[in-house]
Amino acid sequence: MxxxxxxxxxxxxxxxxxxxxxxxxxxxxxxxxxxxxxxxxxxxxxxxxxxxxxxxxxxxxxxxxxxxxxxxxxxxxxxxxxxxxxxxxxxxxxxxxxxxxxxxxxxxxxxxxxxxxxxxxxxxxxxxxRQKRKTRASVAKEKGLEPLADWILSQPKQGSPVVEAEQYLQPDLGVNTAEEAIQGAMDIIAESISDEAATRAWVRKYTMDHGMMVSEAKAKDAESVYEMYYNYREAAKKMPSHRILAMNRGEREDILKVSLEVEAEPIHRYIASRWIQGRSVTEDLLRAAIEDAYKRLIAPSIEREVRGELTEKGEQQAISIFSANLRSLLLQPPVKGQVVLGVDPAYRTGCKLAVIDDTGKLLEVAVTYPTPPNNKKVEAERKFNELIDRYSVTLIVIGNGTASRETEQFVAEVIAGRKDKKMAYLIVNEAGASVYSASKLAQEEFPDLDVAERSAVSIARRLQDPLAELVKIEPKAIGVGQYQHDVSQKHLDESLKGVVESAVNHVGVDVNTASPSLLAYVSGVNATTAKNIVKYREQTGRFMNRKQLQKVPRLGAKTYEQCIGFMRIMEGEHPLDSTPIHPESYEVVNRLFALLGVDFSQLGSKELAAHLASLDPEELAARLEVGVPTLRDILDSLQRPGRDPREELPLPIFRTDVLKIEDLTPGMELQGTVRNVIDFGAFVDIGIKNDGLVHISQLSEGYVKHPMDVVSVGDNVTVWVLQVDLKKGRVGLTMRKSQAPAVNTEQV
Missing domain, CATH: 1.10.10.650 (RuvA domain 2-like)
Structure with a gap:
């Protein structure tokens, strides 16, 4: 029992x-x-x-x-x-x-x-x-002063605090006078006030709403990038994220002294309204305890908490910007059908060259020295022309790192000196190329190449298929954000991993050509399963249908369900295997085709696409007993089987001649490519050494809440030169034609 x-x-x-x-x-x-x-x-x-x-x-x-x-x-x-x-x-x-x-x-x-x-x-x-370390209040409690604190808090109308305190004198414990006893009791009261949840919540909100972020230079005459913050004040609540993070960095680098200032008197009044009931013989002691509680205990911790909250807000915005920029970069359209000469520029060690064919296969590597200090331009031009002629190179791609603009000038001269004028060049963002080239993955892929040669291959491939190449690099190493090194690296990694996963699955993956790096980002697939897919492919030959993936070790039923719709098998046994249509919906397609009287041989034809586009999804969904959203996606996939969504975006701008900052005049119209979008504007590559800045106020004729509402990384845009600072190498641009200065024709 x-x-x-x-x-x-x-x-x-x-x-x-x-x-x-x-x-x-x-x-x-x-x-x-x-x-x-x-x-x-x-x-x-x-x-x-x-x-x-x-x-x-x-x-x-x-x-x-x-x-x-x-x-x-x-x-x-x-x-x-x-x-x-x-x-x-x-x-x-x-x-x-x-x-x-x-x-x-x-x-x-x-x-x-x-x-x-x-x-x-x-x-x-x-x-x-909470278990506390030793505090003034805990010491006072050990001396037996808690009853005295309770007496003061009872706010008696009569009596004497000194007389009351004399009852608690204990010389052996260090309480020798009534004043010492009262001070100990007030320490206990101050900690009680500081610990009250409602008080802390109110003070925290008041500090956030009314506090001022203040910064000043530790060495007032020192030059730095933080000069605008040498004597700076701004309402904490209104501070934009980039200024919060800039202040934090300046403080961390010991250049700025940063604090949060707030008027104390209103806070004292509020706390008093909660703790003081009216006139009493202990009122003055309570007011003194309140001031001590705020100054010594509440204010420092609330300042840390509010600044922590502001920093978290700044980090979230920085991560959000990096994520959006990364997605735009990953989804840049692939440039197909080009034999590419990739160039990793450098000064002393020379420019590393890599020729890859239109499938990304490496054909040859070389090194030339056209830039200072070697300046071997004649030999370099000979090598460039030799590679171009041998492999019928159609495009030269230059990384935007050290010596890139000197290399660009040299490449423009090579192109100008050739008889065939079809050649063009392009500068790509090489951020992360060095990280990839030194990685274990790059060593496995190109064991016989040195680090810089691998970098040149990566730079060339970034043009042919940005997504496939960039997934090999740790996302945060791809520099398309602001203050990414100042944020929580754990949160940044989580967010960027989600972005890469989203981009890969949005595009889909050709399971017969994808690398393990690319496959590992497919829904439900981990690094081990990705390697197993490639290993199985190498051992048994190309996959001919999606069902074969069920034979891959460690690729169970749940993984198959999650990943298979994002896996593409081009020219396989089943026509739908090249589409985003999930196998669970194949039967729906069969019923649809039976209803329309068509077969799979017509898939991809203009006639079938037009017919499918004319159908009413809602009416048809009821007849096929399928959800409207699912049927809408099926119809879209059937109209454009094998479609790469990136191909709908404009290709990057190819150039044949170099532009110098000295060539620019206010009012000049240029075509450029957005390289980075940040809180206060966008940086645009117009073909000079440094990208020009389009301030947020110059992005559109109308009001712009955030630059990302107007532009994205990779966008091709028309800009006009606003101002040129030759000394600092800076160019101000506008996308508002109405703001473009009149061109000085004499200067031009």
């Missing part, structure tokens, strides 16, 4: 735990839905799909009916907020357990903890119960 009683008790406890977990889960769903302005069903379904092990690209593409067509960004928001709130629930449970073990948990306190929606709220409530 006793054992049965224990069993029933355990059952009841488990049922209570399950019930509490269910309540917590529903509260989480409601909170996420409220924060993100989504329906409860969308959030509940998405969390369920994620918990089942489905990836975000898979859910976004193939579970649209279930989520109400949420896009990847919305799904990631749900994932991030769910993870945060689940961690929050774990912390709540831990805090409740600790306070309960101290036998200090009240129903009101437990309710407050459970209802908290931010980690900071939980920590504020936990603060009075």
């Amino acid at each position: 006793k054992e049965r009683g224990i069993f029933l008790t355990q059952q009841v406890t488990e049922q209570q735990q399950d019930m509490q977990a269910s309540i917590d889960q529903e509260r989480l769903v409601q909170q996420v839905a409220k924060e993100l302005s989504l329906s409860l069903k969308q959030v509940r379904t998405t969390i369920g799909l994620l918990d089942e092990g489905n990836t975000i690209p898979f859910i976004a593409r193939y579970r649209k009916e279930m989520t109400g067509e949420l896009d990847e960004n919305q799904l990631r928001d749900i994932e991030e907020r769910t993870a945060y709130l689940r961690n929050l629930e774990e912390r709540k449970s831990e805090v409740i357990r600790i306070i309960m073990e101290q036998e200090k948990l009240t129903p009101e306190l437990e309710a407050s903890i459970r209802q908290a929606v931010k980690l900071q709220e939980v920590e504020d409530l936990y603060r009075p119960y």
Whole structure:
């Protein structure tokens, strides 16, 4: 009977735990839905799909009916907020357990903890119960002064604090005078005030709303990039992210002294309104304790917390910008059908050359020395022409690193000296090429090449297929952001990995040509499975249908479900294997074709594409018993089988002649390529040594909230020269034709 009683008790406890977990889960769903302005069903379904092990690209593409067509960004928001709130629930449970073990948990306190929606709220409530190191208050308590503190807090109308304090003199413990006793009691009161959750929450908000970020130079006459912050003040609440991070960096480099200033008097008044009930004999002592609590205990920690919150805001914005720029860069259109001569420019060690064919295969490497200090231009020109003629090179690609503009000048001269004028060149962002070329992956791919030669290959391939090449590089090494080295590297890595994964799955992967690096970013596939796919391909030959992937070791049923829609098999046994249509929908296509009276031999024809485009998805979905979003995607895929979505974007600008900053005059119209987008504008490559800046105010005739609303990395844009600073090598540009200065024709 006793054992049965224990069993029933355990059952009841488990049922209570399950019930509490269910309540917590529903509260989480409601909170996420409220924060993100989504329906409860969308959030509940998405969390369920994620918990089942489905990836975000898979859910976004193939579970649209279930989520109400949420896009990847919305799904990631749900994932991030769910993870945060689940961690929050774990912390709540831990805090409740600790306070309960101290036998200090009240129903009101437990309710407050459970209802908290931010980690900071939980920590504020936990603060009075947290194990503290030795403090002035704890020392005073050890001396037996807590009852005196309680007496002062009782705010008696009569009596004398000195007379009361004399009851607590203990010379053996260091309490020799009434003044020392009172001071100890006030230390206890100050800590109690500092620990009160409501007070801290109010002071934190007031500081954020009314505080001023202030910076000054530690050495006022020193020159640095932080000169605008040598005597700077700005409302904390209004500070843009890039200025927050710039101040932080200047402080970290010991150039700036940064502080957060806020008027103390209103804070004193607020705290007094919570702790002082009216006139009493201890009022002055309480006011002194309040001032001490704020100055010594509350203000320093609140300043750290507010600055931490501002920094987190700045980091989120910096990561967001880097992520958006990276996605644009990854999705740059591939330049096909070109035999490319890649050039990794340098001074002393010479320019490394690599010729690759139109499939990316390496044909030859070489080195030339056309730049200072060697200046062997004649020999270099001979080598360039020799490689161009031998392999019928159609395009030269130059990395934008050290000596790139001198190399560009030399290449322009080589092109000008050739009889065939079809040759052109292009400068590409080589960020991360050195990281790749020194990696284990590059060593395995090109064991016989040195680091710089591998770099030249990577630079050439970046033009032919930017995505396939850039996935070999650690995402944060691709420099298309601002302050990426100043942010949480863990959060940056997580965000950028998601961006690369999204881009790879958006484009799709040719399973018969993809590298392990590319395959590892496919939905559901990890690095081990990616290597197994390539190994299986090498051992058995090219894949002829998607089902063959089920034979790859470690590629189980769940992985197959998640990845297969993003895997492409070109010229395989089944026509749909080259499309984004998931095998689970092949039967829908069969019913559709039977209904239309067409067969797979017509796939890819203009006639079938036109016919499919004319259909009404909603009416057809009902007849085929399939969801409208899924059918819409199927129809789109059938109209353009094998389509690469990047091909719809404009190709990069090819050049044949070099432009110098001295050639520029205000008002000149130029074509350029956006290289980087940041909070305050965009940097545009117009063919000179340094990219020109289009300030946010010059991006459009209308109001621009953020530069990314107007331009993206890789965009080809028309700009006009606003001003030229030859001394600093800076060029100001505008995309507003109305702001372009009149060209000085005499100067031109």
